[in-house]
Amino acid sequence: MPDLFMLVLPLIIIEFILKIIAFIDLYRRESTSLPKWLWALIILFINTIGPILYLVLGKQRRQIT
Amino acid sequence: MKLVMIIKKECLETFRSHRWLWLPVFFLLLGLMQPLTSYFLSDILEQFGGLPEGAVIEIPAPSAGEVYGATLGQFTQLGTIVLVLAFMGSISEERRSGEVKMLLLRPVSYASYWFGKFIVSSTVMTVSFLLGIGIALFYIQLLFEPILMSELLGSLAMYWLWMLFIIAVTTTFSTLIKRQTVVAVCSLIFVFGLQMFASLFTSLASWTPGALPNLAVAMTTEEIVLPIASTILSIALIAWMSILYMKKTDWLY
Numbered sequence: 001m002p003d004l005f006m007l008v009l010p011l012i013i014i015e016f017i018l019k020i021i022a023f024i025d026l027y028r029r030e031s032t033s034l035p036k037w038l039w040a041l042i043i044l045f046i047n048t049i050g051p052i053l054y055l056v057l058g059k060q061r062r063q064i065t
Numbered sequence: 066m067k068l069v070m071i072i073k074k075e076c077l078e079t080f081r082s083h084r085w086l087w088l089p090v091f092f093l094l095l096g097l098m099q100p101l102t103s104y105f106l107s108d109i110l111e112q113f114g115g116l117p118e119g120a121v122i123e124i125p126a127p128s129a130g131e132v133y134g135a136t137l138g139q140f141t142q143l144g145t146i147v148l149v150l151a152f153m154g155s156i157s158e159e160r161r162s163g164e165v166k167m168l169l170l171r172p173v174s175y176a177s178y179w180f181g182k183f184i185v186s187s188t189v190m191t192v193s194f195l196l197g198i199g200i201a202l203f204y205i206q207l208l209f210e211p212i213l214m215s216e217l218l219g220s221l222a223m224y225w226l227w228m229l230f231i232i233a234v235t236t237t238f239s240t241l242i243k244r245q246t247v248v249a250v251c252s253l254i255f256v257f258g259l260q261m262f263a264s265l266f267t268s269l270a271s272w273t274p275g276a277l278p279n280l281a282v283a284m285t286t287e288e289i290v291l292p293i294a295s296t297i298l299s300i301a302l303i304a305w306m307s308i309l310y311m312k313k314t315d316w317l318y
Contacts, residue, residue, distance in 0.1 A: 018090055055083045
């Protein structure tokens with residue numbers, strides 16, 4: 001039977017990368033659709049779905065006329 | 066080559082919106098979780114199930130094929146939702162913001178615009194799907210037993226075609242409707258409806274695209290010609306329809 005930790009390790013690494021990239025994007029972005037601190041909490045505390053939600057919905061919509 | 070130009074521009078757009086990142090990651094996680102939870106199900110229940118002291122449960126270990134089917138089941142539920150959410154805005158958002166006017170001022174035909182979008186979306190989907198199913202298969206052969214490649218290929222191809230169909234439906238609704246949320250709701254209802262129809266009326270709907278995911282889970286090679294043909298035909302049909310719609314209406318405004 002393989003070691004449990006080794007099995008779950010990829011999961012943790014992927015999760016970590018996702019969080020880091022979401023945070024870098026949040027830091028660089030000037031304005032987001034929700035307050036920044038709220039997004040930071042969402043990214044930090046909601047696993048997997050949180051960072052993805054930010055990457056999908058965090059961007060402020062732009063308008064070209 | 067106008068098509069190549071659109072594809073390049075759209076690739077850049079998918080990089081900027083991080084779709085190249087989170088879509089593969091999401092499928093990776095889906096493909097990773099299912100074999101793990103299947104394998105550790107009895108331990109998980111014992112730890113977190115809130116069972117009374119001394120309760121004994123015997124869960125027979127699932128076969129590798131069953132775990133593979135369960136993984137595809139996850140892809141069908143969460144995967145569909147995520148695919149639709151990722152590509153709901155591919156055309157409608159550009160149309161809403163007016164970006165499409167600037168793009169189509171240049172001599173780009175509607176057809177190459179539509180197909181450029183469709184091809185890039187399908188590429189992202191294909192990479193994500195292959196990564197997800199790849200890691201699932203790796204874990205299945207690690208924790209259970211390997212699945213024969215010969216049985217697998219047909220099933221994978223059918224499932225891929227079904228996901229291609231989802232992309233085509235989403236892109237079509239994205240062409241027809243300006244509001245992203247409406248696009249998402251329409252596509253999800255359409256796709257899940259087709260699938261529900263196919264699983265409710267098995268014999269009646271065995272030729273519709275909705276039968277494909279069930280066939281892929283069952284890993285059969287019988288009676289697959291009709292659903293495959295009907296899916297390819299419907300993709301071609303809705304592509305043609307949406308391009309026609311763009312041409313015949315005041316689409317840019």
